[in-house]
Amino acid sequence: MARRQMKLGVSMIGLGYHMAAWRHPDVDPAGNMKLSHYVDVTRIAQRGKLDLVFLADGVGIRAQDEPKGALARSSKNVVFEPLTLLSALAMVSEHVGLVATASTTYNEPYHVARKFASLDHISGGRAGWNVVSSFTDTEARNFGFEKAPDYDRRYDRAGEFVEVVRGLWESWEDDAFIRDKASGINYDESKLHVLNHKGEHFRVAGPLNVARTPQGHPVIFQAGASDAGRELAAATADGLYAASQELSAAQAYYSDVKGRMARYGREPEHLKIMPGVLAVPGRTRQEAQDKHEQVQSLLDPLLGLNQLSRVMGDLSAYDVDGPVPDSIDPRMRSRAQIFLDLAKRDNLTIRQLYTLVAAGNGHRTVVGTPADIADAMQEWFERGAADGYNILPPWLPGGLADVVDMVVPELQRRGLFRTEYEGTTLRENLGVPYPTHRRAALARGLAAE
């Protein structure tokens, strides 16, 4: 049997993952509003044989201006809408997967099903949907609400949302379209399935007005780490984007999620768990450290505090040089817990904490030689903590080029990463199965009885 290999994606949001990326000397600070920037990143990802480019998303600015003046110091306020961007990028790439985040909180399943199905056709089978629920109040206010819905309601809606989207993606069987010019029959009526979903959150008749897609349906990613998030991933996801700082925590998370899959009749290897890793490679350790410190030194304290507040809740009542409180009500519980654990472990002040997490926002950060970084990646991969990684370059495109030019060859030498794409679709490269058409299977099963 061929050796198990890592799956790798890259987060391509804006100018890089680090809050100070836009001030980096190598970065074009207007790049977040330039198509050419994303074209460059995508081409570098494909040069590195990466599985996918990944776009996080917010339906609005995902932070309050707290402390006042912080937002004006961030480049992350404007960005392209992910699906629009990925369609364009489909035209300048051939192999790399295209995964966009779309929230289930203020959207309609019909719109989401259509758009991702279209992207899957347009890209020849390279589309993926990262399912999230929106947790900030600033986003809620763009859709008629004052606050984000509470946890349970968000996840409840998310679960039903995914079910409706999957159902819509099964409107047409793979071979529904006959297109017989002579008889004038365009499709086989027995191969059209009308959904007629009636649930708590949605009533959606269908059918979808897009044919079944090259991948059967787009790949499904999930990002959300609480119990409800894990269950959703175990039930439906092909990929899982996660955040962990420590091997032990990552292992526990990994085995917990995989352990839930049997209940849904799924094989553990059909869900790829890909934690984020902020990687800063250098030819020497010193060079890597220098690079990392350079971008850290550009971090504006207002922005650091702002990023922390977004996850943990309003910190304005606390002294930045005092201890990190654990009494506030976080909107993103899992991430807040990572921060609290870090703060407790080393007894950090608020200021020390936000400086520490500025780079990776709670994701694992690895700074070192290509061998150091490959070691770190290999360890989690071989010790039941990861099937691959979502690489978070601190700045773009340079930070990705460094990984592709230095770390990827090292992983390839170790046999841990592909040297050629295995297939033409994202599914084939990820090694997750083509989905059965459940409605068709049901219909055939019934017919056979």
Add this chain to the structure above:
Amino acid sequence: MARRQMKLGVSMIGLGYHMAAWRHPDVDPAGNMKLSHYVDVTRIAQRGKLDLVFLADGVGIRAQDEPKGALARSSKNVVFEPLTLLSALAMVSEHVGLVATASTTYNEPYHVARKFASLDHISGGRAGWNVVSSFTDTEARNFGFEKAPDYDRRYDRAGEFVEVVRGLWESWEDDAFIRDKASGINYDESKLHVLNHKGEHFRVAGPLNVARTPQGHPVIFQAGASDAGRELAAATADGLYAASQELSAAQAYYSDVKGRMARYGREPEHLKIMPGVLAVPGRTRQEAQDKHEQVQSLLDPLLGLNQLSRVMGDLSAYDVDGPVPDSIDPRMRSRAQIFLDLAKRDNLTIRQLYTLVAAGNGHRTVVGTPADIADAMQEWFERGAADGYNILPPWLPGGLADVVDMVVPELQRRGLFRTEYEGTTLRENLGVPYPTHRRAALARGLAAE
């Protein structure tokens, strides 16, 4: 002064405008689900120096299966989602405008504002939004409703929707982003405008998370011909897609809409009225007639009746060989009126009516030599009925290639159409002004006082 010239778009929905397009011998019947098909059409449009490609849209299949079995004879059940498609096409074209329909009925203004703003950036200033309201019950059922909302409510929502989107497009001033690496200031806080819209249908805080776009904001088209539709166009649209059969009706419509603009402080020439025209050119009249009859002969009667019902309402209780009833409740009043006028004028049965309108679905149909077609286009253009046309090729891409190769050169010879694009943006080519940033103007005005 340079001679006034026509503006030309092409409707690129699926395999062509005619219901029988997919059965045409020159048409790839699977083309509606192939990107290459749309790439071909776009390139032909650009070769012809057309202003824009235009995508109609339905958020679902816009017809009931009435009479039973009709839908299975149509290719119009599946298509790509317009914005996803146009982003991809932006990458294989340089000049032609990209106009997508997005309904205001089951959408959120924030999503629509973001996507079109992104497309405008991605395409370098070639995006346009065609504002419609969804009128079919089959679409309503994909969004939790049993029936489409009534007329007044749809248009009321549409009006507020457009206001919110325009407001969101004014979140950032043209020069809001300073991006000063040294000071760490990314944008000038005085150039960010938070919308805080609170209306009857929407509460939207903003700001939009996309910077102001190359065209200031995307071009706005409108399609909807009743009183409310005209008012909406007069108030906000740069382009208007319309349907008329007769010169006199088109003139009345044209002068009515233009007459409404003064109330909004707008110049009549800043709204381009572009009726649809189904054009079938041939080297001789006979050749053109033969072409037209060929596609007409492929029309399935079930489909003809289905198309008529979609506009006029349920016709199943009536004899197809009897007179056309005028008592039913149409969901698309303006189009139903065109059909009724035609039926009355020539005393048509239901069958005769649907055969007559199968090709153009109520739009003007012109069959003849390039000179005949140019004459027809010139007449309306010079007699106050049109500023240009949305060309509806009966089948694609061949039907468009015929227009581009035969009719466009004739129009150019007459000086009625450009031989080179005037500008780089859709706005410049259409000859509609760059929009003032109203919020900025207001702020500056107040500051000056």
